[in-house]
Structures are given as C-alpha cells and as structure tokens.
Amino acid sequence: MTVRAGRDGGAGGDGGAGPDAGLDARLAVDRGAFRLDAGLRARPGEVVAVLGPNGSGKSTALRALAGLESLSAGRIVLDGCDITVVPAERRPVGMVFQDYLLFGHLSALDNVAFGPRCAGAKRAEARAQAAELLERMGLAEHASARPRALSGGQAQRVALARALAVRPRLLLLDEPLAALDVHARASVRSELRRRLAELDCATVLVTHDPLDAMVLADRITVLESGRVVQEGPPGEVAQHPRTGYVARLVGLNLYRGTARGARVAVGGAAQAEVFVSEQCAGEVFVAFPPRAVALYRERPDGTPRNLWRLRIDGVERFGDQVRVHLDGHFPLLADITPEALADMRLSGGMRVWAAVKATEVRCYPA
Known part of the structure; x- marks a missing residue:
C-alpha cells in the first residue's frame, strides 16, 4: 500500500522537529464482541x-492507523495534525504488507514509482525518485526485475522503498519478516534494522515474533485482548514481564504474589512461597529463567531456600536443551x-x- 504524503521533502519530510512531532493515537475499534482500545505513540x-x-488487535x-479501519472512538494525531477522518489515500502514511503485495506486472523501479505517480508526479520525476530509493536500498542492479525474479529479502526492500516513495511521516510494517524462510530472516532482519535507523519518520511494526521486536524496535507495546498490558524499551520488557504471555515470549517463569520481606506468597489457593534475595513488600511479580531451575530425584542436601516437590507434566527438546x-x-x-535427562531418567x-x-x-512491583 502506498498513500500520498501530505508535505514535501525527503523520506522523512520536515515534520520531525516540533514538540508535537510523531504519532499520538488512541484507537478504539468495535468489531462484534471484540473491542480494541489502545494508545500508541511513536x-x-x-x-x-x-x-x-x-x-x-495488532492488525486492527x-x-x-492506515485509514483502512474506522474508529469507534479516539483519534489519530500525526505531527500535531488530526488525521482521524482523513481518507487513507490522503494520509502521509506508507505501509508494507506481510506479503509485500508488489505489482507482478511492473518492474521494481515502476513498483516504487507507483506512489509518486498516483500523487501527481510526472513519469520521469517519479522514476528518478524511485531509482534513487532503489540505489539507497542496494537494489539499483535489480531496477528492471519483476517481483518473481527477486529473492524474499530483495522483494521486502522494494516494498519498503515503495512505501518510502510517498514521503511518509508514519511508516507501518505488518509482519515484515513473516514471508521469509528461517535461513533468510536473520540477515534480512539485520538489514531492515539498518534501513529503519536511517529514517526520521515514526515507524510502527506489528509482529508476533519477540526476536523481531527485540532487534528492530526502540520501544515495545504489548496488546492482549485489545488492551495495552505492557510497554517500554525491549530490555525493560524482557527483564520485567507483566503477563504470562510476555513471560513466555522472553522465556521466564513469572508469578504474581504478595511480598513480606524476602518471602513472596504465590500460587492462589494452593499457595507456595518463593524466597528472594532482597526485601520486598506488597503486590509484586517474581521471575526467574528456566535455566535457573535444578531438578533432583531425591531431596537435595543443604535444602535450598526455594525447593518444591512437583510433578513432571511433559518433556520436550528446546534448542540444545x-x-x-x-x-x-x-x-x-x-x-x-x-545428559541430565538421561542420567535422571x-x-x-x-x-x-x-x-x-x-x-x-x-x-519487582506489580
């Protein structure tokens, strides 16, 4: 998708300097029994x-934001301008879809030139701008290639160039690495991070992959059931998950409980205690990685402070563990x-x- 920019200038335009620059949105969308009600800022x-x-509610x-879904309430403000009711084709927004949606009958150059042409640019001007963007993306030698002749990473860069050709103030990326095989993802992820770092427009990236989020994002917003449940820098989210979903994403055991000193009562009706190394009070989260858990067939000597008698519910390979x-x-x-699994049978x-x-x-506090 390419939508026309609302200002002149380069890929970032001139909207990045003022105090109201960037995206400030509150999105409320009702779709049957589902309701999205979330704030997004970039x-x-x-x-x-x-x-x-x-x-x-990620895709919703x-x-x-793209103008393809009407709000039930809230508003979308971009660089201080309310674009809530501005039609999609007039918003200063560029979008890269999950499957890129390049025009199969057009060359890479003409795919990128499509947006400027729709905005009224003359053919020569649009193609010159497209050629410059392809050069920046390292794709100059593929300008005449049709999408079917491009690799997954190359197609992604063409789609990104096409979105940037409309000089957006907001760039939207929908699962940008989902169409790639596992062998291509790492290199393309690194390349995409470098390209995004060169932009001065706000970027919103939707993904279900925590690694994509951790590598590509400056900040993470977590949605569950249409609500924001956690947001912050990637390191903060990874270190201090606040829901079971986030804990599973970053690979931590997470419990909510009530702390008194170094003891935290967790587990609901069948309460257990978790001991911590610091003094805490009130409602807290406690978290620790699976690698920190030692298993024993018999009760260990010395009795570690955190020791529980539990039942094995399942065993699975997880990487080299x-x-x-x-x-x-x-x-x-x-x-x-x-080896430990085999030794303990x-x-x-x-x-x-x-x-x-x-x-x-x-x-940490709940």
Missing part, C-alpha cells in the same frame, strides 16, 4: 513494535541438558524436587 525516528497473541490497530514442564503448587519450566508423571537460588529470582 516519535520521529523511533520504531515501536506492537506484540501480542493472535486476536489481540495497524489498519486503523531439554525443557521440562512441571506442575504442582504452581506451573514451572526447567531447562536441563539432554525423567519422564512424564514422575515427581521430582525443583530448586532455585534466591539470588536468581527477580522481584
């Missing part, structure tokens, strides 16, 4: 990733080596001891 030059499970939010799913007082994940239904050092447990 400064010029900033990449904001929107993460969330299927059905959380992106379509609302084995992930053991445990249940009992509360669900728990433990990562052990294949662990299997589903077996009861084991799980231990975690208090120094491995993070505690």
Whole structure:
C-alpha cells in the first residue's frame, strides 16, 4: 500500500522537529464482541513494535492507523495534525504488507514509482525518485526485475522503498519478516534494522515474533485482548514481564504474589512461597529463567531456600536443551541438558524436587 504524503521533502519530510512531532493515537475499534482500545505513540525516528497473541488487535490497530479501519472512538494525531477522518489515500502514511503485495506486472523501479505517480508526479520525476530509493536500498542492479525474479529479502526492500516513495511521516510494517524462510530472516532482519535507523519518520511494526521486536524496535507495546498490558524499551520488557504471555515470549517463569520481606506468597489457593534475595513488600511479580531451575530425584542436601516437590507434566527438546514442564503448587519450566535427562531418567508423571537460588529470582512491583 502506498498513500500520498501530505508535505514535501525527503523520506522523512520536515515534520520531525516540533514538540508535537510523531504519532499520538488512541484507537478504539468495535468489531462484534471484540473491542480494541489502545494508545500508541511513536516519535520521529523511533520504531515501536506492537506484540501480542493472535486476536489481540495488532492488525486492527495497524489498519486503523492506515485509514483502512474506522474508529469507534479516539483519534489519530500525526505531527500535531488530526488525521482521524482523513481518507487513507490522503494520509502521509506508507505501509508494507506481510506479503509485500508488489505489482507482478511492473518492474521494481515502476513498483516504487507507483506512489509518486498516483500523487501527481510526472513519469520521469517519479522514476528518478524511485531509482534513487532503489540505489539507497542496494537494489539499483535489480531496477528492471519483476517481483518473481527477486529473492524474499530483495522483494521486502522494494516494498519498503515503495512505501518510502510517498514521503511518509508514519511508516507501518505488518509482519515484515513473516514471508521469509528461517535461513533468510536473520540477515534480512539485520538489514531492515539498518534501513529503519536511517529514517526520521515514526515507524510502527506489528509482529508476533519477540526476536523481531527485540532487534528492530526502540520501544515495545504489548496488546492482549485489545488492551495495552505492557510497554517500554525491549530490555525493560524482557527483564520485567507483566503477563504470562510476555513471560513466555522472553522465556521466564513469572508469578504474581504478595511480598513480606524476602518471602513472596504465590500460587492462589494452593499457595507456595518463593524466597528472594532482597526485601520486598506488597503486590509484586517474581521471575526467574528456566535455566535457573535444578531438578533432583531425591531431596537435595543443604535444602535450598526455594525447593518444591512437583510433578513432571511433559518433556520436550528446546534448542540444545531439554525443557521440562512441571506442575504442582504452581506451573514451572526447567531447562536441563539432554545428559541430565538421561542420567535422571525423567519422564512424564514422575515427581521430582525443583530448586532455585534466591539470588536468581527477580522481584519487582506489580
């Protein structure tokens, strides 16, 4: 999708300097029983990733920003201008779809020139601008190629150039790496990060992949059931998850409980205690990585402060580790080596001891 820019200038235009520059939106969309009600903000030059499970409202939010979905309430302000009721084709927005949606009958050059031509530029002017963008993307030698002759990474860069050709103040990326195979993702992800760092427009990236979000984004907004449940820099979100979904994404065991000193009561009706290495009080989260969990067939000597008798609910390979799913007082994940699994002869239904050092447990306000 390409939509016409509302100002002159380069890919970033001149809207990035004022105090109201960037995106400030509150999106409320009703679709049957589902309601999206979320705030999104992005400064010029900033990449904001929107993460969330299927059905959380990620795509609805992106379509609302593009003008392809009507708001039930709220507004979209871009560089201080309210564009809530501006038609999609007149918004200073560029969009890269998940499958790129390049025109198969046009060359890479003419795909990129399409937006400026729709905005009224003469053919020669539009093609000159397109050639410059393809040069910047490292695709000058592919200008005459049709989309079917391009690799996945090349097609993505053409789609990005096409979105930038309309000189957007807001760039929208919908699962930009989803169409690539696993071998191409790493290199294309790195290349995309470099390209995004060169822009001074606000960028909103929708993805379900936490690695894409961590590598590409300056800030992450997490949606669940149409609501923002967490936002912040990638490192902060990874270190301090606030929902089970986020904890699973970043690979942490997470529990909410009530702290008194170094003890945290968690687990609801079947309460258990988690010991931490610091003094805490009130409602808190406690989190620790699966690799911090040690498993024993017999009760270990020395009795670590965090020691629970749990049942093995399942065992699966996880990279070069084995992930053991445990249940009992509360669900728990433990990562052990294949050698440890074989030595202990662990299997589903077996009861084991799980231990975690208090120094491995993070505690932070809920």
